[in-house]
Amino acid sequence: MKKLLLASALLAFGAGLASAEVVRLATEGAYPPFNFIDDKGEIAGFEREFGDEICKRAALECTWTTNEWDSIIPNLQSGNYDVIIAGMSITEERGKIITFSENYYPPAASAYLAASADADVKGGVVSAQVSTIQAAYVAESGATLLEFPTPDETVAAVRNGEAVAVFADKDYLRPFADESNGALMFVGDDISIGGGVGLGMRQSDTELKAKMDAAIQAMKADGSLNTLIEKYFGAEGLKF
């Protein structure tokens, strides 16, 4: 009898676990307006709201966690969480090790932000965040690449003269330029690299990818994704 009770209790516990499918989302929390830790200490930004919305549409229970950018792919593979939602651009190189959902932000412009209008972005020292498409681009551009673990430090490097310019997503850099009272400015043309921003998932999680893709398509179709982009990126944000 005791064993029977125990077995049924275990079974109920197991069933409880199985029915509530929990998906863990990981973000960096340092890349406004995509994702950041707000002053309450909670994850906020475009991806927070977007992530909660697609989870609702896909009928998944989602929990959030933060992870350092540099180890965000290895920790996905070792199963610490299930989805990367961290402003990660879809690239062929990353596509070899993880799988991407459909993009939820169009291929965006990257730009150089410098402290002077005549900054030499092709031959000088240019800062970028480590393991980003921008860092790869700078390395091939002929400039000297100066890498930092967080995006904030890449901008700080320009302010204190360590680098002549920072190369990053224009959406991330725009507030810095706007709020610097002219101390920082965009230099040169915008450069479009990458295939837009997508969710990163393990290659074996095909079922999860299908659910996420369906939710993203639905959000694109009814225009709610564009509304969300407008809310966080303003009029300059790219729409679908």
Place this chain on the structure above:
Amino acid sequence: MFAACADPKAIEGLTWLTCYLTSGKHLDFYWSFVTVLALLAITAPTAMALGFGGAMAARSQFAPLRWIGKTYTAMVRGVPDIVYFLFFVIALDQGIEYLNHLRVCEDLSQPVFRGLEFHVCAEAKVPPATAAPFVFQAYGFSLAVITFAIVFGAFVANVIYGAMQAVPRAQLETGEAYGMSHGQVFRRILVPQMWTYALPGLTNLWMILIKATPLLFLLGVKDIVYYARELGGTKTQAYEYPHPDWRLFYFLGLLVFYLAMTKLSEIVLGRISNRLSKGQATAAGEAMRKAAI
């Protein structure tokens, strides 16, 4: 926190600063000091226990035990800390999940390592995906404590081993002459006397442990250095409390904290050292004896 802080963009001056310093993120920052102190409070005794065990094993008459003791100290001391912090934690985490996988998963037909991916069934995840965020933090913290304790335990073991060897043979022989057994000599004479030799080395290790706590961030635990960097960074209008690059002030705060910790430790350790030297046949003990006359 306060009613006046409802609209941060409308307030200025001291009110702004008060609201800023009591924001939810700052409260997390203050808590992280507790995290660091808790890490020190748990790791230090654990490392001492491991070190004492390691030293005893290294001195053992029983060869396999001696090999274990010697291998432990040699291996951990020979590999850079950061390698341990990066490799060991992943190995420990995956090891725990793998054992759990063998225990609870029904379908064991699939390999655990598939290419670059590590797979265990949902029930075998530690902690389970349904767990509260606090559980994940506590788990990360425990992994950190274990890693710190193993690394520092090896150094402690070497210090204590050396200290045990430094106790004059004549002292032990006197005990034996009184008819004490091996264990009695160890407990009554060797251990009380060896502390005075071990203390300088242990003091160093304690100081190094205090300064090594920022490695917590490598292990995914948000410590004071993480928060100082995060809070100090330039905050644009996307945040409730925008401000320029204030990292310097935050790091100055950390500087004061770490210096205060070292100063406090020096005072306490100085007292312990005095107490341990009392009545010992060492230069320090002799000086105390003469001063007392």
